[in-house]
Amino acid sequence: MLKQILNKFLILNDVQAAIVIQENGEIIESMKSGIVIKEVLQDVISTIMLDSKKTAAQFGNASLSMVFVEFSDYFLILGPVMEEFYLVIIAKNTANIGQITYEMKKNQDAIVSLL
Amino acid sequence: MIDQLPEGKSIGWMQAPPQWIFTHTIRFIGVVRVVIQDGEGFILIKKGKALMYYFKHGRIELRGHAALDYFNSNPTIEFNLCKYTPEEFSQALKICDVEETMPEPAEVQEQEPARPAPAEIVEMPEEEQVISRSEQPPPLQPELSEPVTETPVAAVPVKLETPAPVQPVPTKPAVAVPVKPTTVVPERPFVPQPAVLEDPDIKIIGQIKKLNGIVAISVFNDDRNILLMGDVEIEPLLKIARTMLATTNKITPHLDWGSFVHMTLQIPEGNVIIAPYHENHLCILTTRTINIGHIRRILRDLQQERGQGVML
Secondary structure (H helix, E strand, O other), rough: HHHHHHHHHHOOOEEEEEEEEEEOOOOEEEEEOOOOOOOOHHHHHHHHHHHHHHHHHOOOOOOOEEEEEOOOOEEEEEEEEEEEEEEEEEOOOOOOOOHHHHHHHHHHHHHHHOO | OOOOOOOOOOEEEEOOOOHHHHOOOOOOOOEEEEEEEEEEEEEEEEOOOEEEEEEEEOOOOEEEHHHHHHOOOOOOOOEEEOOOOHHHHHHHHHHOOOOOOOOOOOEEEEEEOOOOOOOHHHHOHHHHHHHHHHOOOOOOEEOOOOOOOOOOOOOEEOOOOOOOOOOOOOOOOOOOOOOOOOOOOOOOOOOOOOOOOOHHHHHHHHHHOOOEEEEEEEEOOOEEEEEEEOOHHHHHHHHHHHHHHHHHHHHHHHHOOEEEEEEHHHEEEEEEEEEOOOOOEEEEEEEEEHHHHHHHHHHHHHHHHHOOOOOO
């Protein structure tokens, strides 16, 4: 069921992976296309999650809404789903970032219900 | 005097150490309007050369090196770079009564706003002024027009009727000391720092700041804030920006995704964005309603131009 939801992201133009992941880097579920999720990538995502959470806390304990990390070829969007669970989307830089974030918000409750 | 100056074309308000102004205005012709607490002043600049320093707080007027010393006594000052056309610049020179080739005199005056400038300046013919100023180097200590206290505080021995604008000296609470309370103010030759930002850079940063939803924008490096536009406390923002930068430094070597473009942290109150900018970094604070796509395009364009070796 979670795969079906993640697949909604994968059908978006130039999205390479949709992952539900824990803060410690453990992948709960993922859907990917043309990308291999190696351990190092899991570590990278984990670093972003943990660091961003701490950074957001510097704004008077603000909650983290979303994190974008963009490189010249790919970008990563990370949004908290619940507690230590995050939804991560990896896409080519030609992907529509607005569409992705819209889908993330739209499907958040459905993902939460499956965790 | 400030009100009489031509407006010029504002590039934008920013906060930076006073020395920044002199090292980043090599191609700038215009006026730098300075605001320090309740006082305001200006520096008339032609291509990096300061022709006139002026600051006024209440009835206190500082000119020349006294004003410069006061500017330098603040770690950072808030200012607005306003470009002049040749006509505006000529007009400003007339208003300031400055020949652009001569050094400005150091003076400290206490006077009523409507009171004319001291006779030695106002009544001298223009040519004599030039001779007089060029023959006499600016004094190391500002001169007094009206000493009103017996305390020989060389920096600014004048008495304020209003509260001291900045840095009151605890031992002399009744004396306004808008400059460092030293007994001798040594002549400080400018030692230009390596230019970090060029005039076009400032323009670009100013243009980004003007976008809807941009609260503040800072250019920073590992050591310090280089430029800030926007009304925010820089230190907390820099702390966050550096934390984000540390995160990107940790992850970038492990990703084969091309060069780093930006990292955006979204919280309910808004966004914090960091991005590389030449050898420095940008930190942008925005409202939640900002068009991220727009900012993203700008940051990508900046990086592409940098990659193509285009001088911004």
